[in-house]
Amino acid sequence: MANHWCARGHVLLVLEGTLHTELKDGRHFELGPLMSYQVADDDGEHRSSTQTGAKLFIVD
Template sequence: MKMDAFAFGITDWTQVEQTEHKGETGTAYRRTRFFGEKPDQIRVRMVEYTAGYLADHWCKKGHVLFCLDGELETTLEDGRKFVLTAGMSYQLGDNAEAHQSFSRTGAKLFIVD
């Protein structure tokens, strides 16, 4: 991730439009902001997964992901599984390892990519 210069700013996430994205099961609610200029633009998201959410795809994008609340299970393409709870994070680079998200109980996440 390259962070070119952009001005200081504050985000009130309650004022950012929420979009709905259906998973294979459950729903993801996302609030998204972009910072900087393309092609080095940074995407920052506040994401909430409903209980039973399973992503409808395997993601190859790198992320820095912080679990604010709930529980997130991440499965890697090779079958390994990792569980994050509030206060935990994961980091991985673009095209490093495909991953899929699942939340049995629901989760609230802060994601930078």
């Protein structure tokens, strides 16, 4: 689990594995291979975790 909430924007693509993303408003998402999300700067704080590891492509 990330040790902080992130407010920075990202474009994220999961290449391998599973990524769990949590928004500070309580919503949770599970992303698998070839799934992505986009978030703008200051558009909601988020953090991510993985149980087994994941390979990601991230553009900040």
